Amino acid sequence: MTQSIGIAITGVSGRMGQMLAREVIAHPEMHLAGGIERSGHDWIGQDLGEAMGGTATGVIVTDNAAEGFANAKAVIDFTAPVATIAFAAAAAEAGIVHVIGTTGMTADEIAQLKAPASRAVIVRAGNMSLGVNLLTLLTRKVAAALDEDFDIEIIESHHNQKVDAPSGTALMLGEAAAEGRGVALAEVSDSGRDGITGARKRGDIGFSAIRGGDIVGEHDVMFAGAGERIVLRHIASDRSLFARGALKAALWGQGRDAGEYDMLDVLGLSD
Numbered sequence: 001m002t003q004s005i006g007i008a009i010t011g012v013s014g015r016m017g018q019m020l021a022r023e024v025i026a027h028p029e030m031h032l033a034g035g036i037e038r039s040g041h042d043w044i045g046q047d048l049g050e051a052m053g054g055t056a057t058g059v060i061v062t063d064n065a066a067e068g069f070a071n072a073k074a075v076i077d078f079t080a081p082v083a084t085i086a087f088a089a090a091a092a093e094a095g096i097v098h099v100i101g102t103t104g105m106t107a108d109e110i111a112q113l114k115a116p117a118s119r120a121v122i123v124r125a126g127n128m129s130l131g132v133n134l135l136t137l138l139t140r141k142v143a144a145a146l147d148e149d150f151d152i153e154i155i156e157s158h159h160n161q162k163v164d165a166p167s168g169t170a171l172m173l174g175e176a177a178a179e180g181r182g183v184a185l186a187e188v189s190d191s192g193r194d195g196i197t198g199a200r201k202r203g204d205i206g207f208s209a210i211r212g213g214d215i216v217g218e219h220d221v222m223f224a225g226a227g228e229r230i231v232l233r234h235i236a237s238d239r240s241l242f243a244r245g246a247l248k249a250a251l252w253g254q255g256r257d258a259g260e261y262d263m264l265d266v267l268g269l270s271d
């Protein structure tokens, strides 16, 4: 019989945090080992299951990462950039796998994960679903096959509570398109158009963000040419999709060498 893996969840009261907690409770090879929220949050000191409106789990929500990680083999973290950097240091200190779903991190913030990743496994992805990760491969391939006569536009739609744009997924897709074209995304990225922008620059990769209602997450990669358009699309209709991907990453990371990994590694799709 395989031993059950203890999982700690940061931002456990959040949309993804609660979804993750439910998926861990239902998972045959895992159990909840810690629940972390920000200082001052109502849930601190409460039983996690009861705080979620269900039965007691025996896990008391804490704002102390070291305490929350003490009985865990992995922490799953869908919070905010500054919090995630602090959790990376605490996870490395505890010697546990850190699965990061947080988006909106700057290049400088991502660089700060290098030190903890030299001591522990970090798996980070702007989208944990199989479909989106497959879509990055398709995007790279189509971008490599077409020249700049085809304008690449990435359109993403999310719920009205999302705080970052473009989405982490849109940026993953943009990186894949740029890689296919053999250019650096930073050199060709065009987002936030407004006013007299001038004509579209040939070779740019454009981003548009829609925010509304309860949209879980939708992404189009459009290749617009003269007289024809190719559109690659992914629609997420249930957040449990991302949670299940994160759980898979937490299991995959057990016993791996320290380092930074992504979902293509977890899914066996990296080349």
Ligand SMILES: NC(=O)C1=CN([C@@H]2O[C@H](COP(=O)(O)OP(=O)(O)OC[C@H]3O[C@@H](n4cnc5c(N)ncnc54)[C@H](O)[C@@H]3O)[C@@H](O)[C@H]2O)C=CC1
Pocket (backbone or CB within 6 Å): 010, 011, 012, 013, 014, 015, 016, 017, 036, 037, 038, 039, 041, 078, 079, 080, 083, 100, 101, 102, 103, 104, 125, 126, 127, 128, 129, 164, 168, 242
């Ligand atoms: N990679 C992926 O597949 C996915 C990534 N996301 C990303 O996950 C993040 C969270 O998304 P949601 O759950 O929708 O947001 P949310 O706002 O519902 O939840 C975030 C939670 O983090 C908590 N938090 C913030 N700072 C904290 C700290 N210092 N310590 C402990 N907890 C802290 C908040 O109190 C809140 O409960 C976002 O960056 C989002 O883009 C969301 C879905 C899928």
Ligand SMILES: O=C(O)C1=N[C@H](C(=O)O)C[C@H](O)C1
Pocket (backbone or CB within 6 Å): 103, 126, 127, 158, 159, 162, 166, 167, 168, 169, 170, 216, 217, 218
């Ligand atoms: O904030 C969200 O909700 C989501 N965030 C991720 C992103 O930024 O791409 C993944 C998913 O689309 C949902």
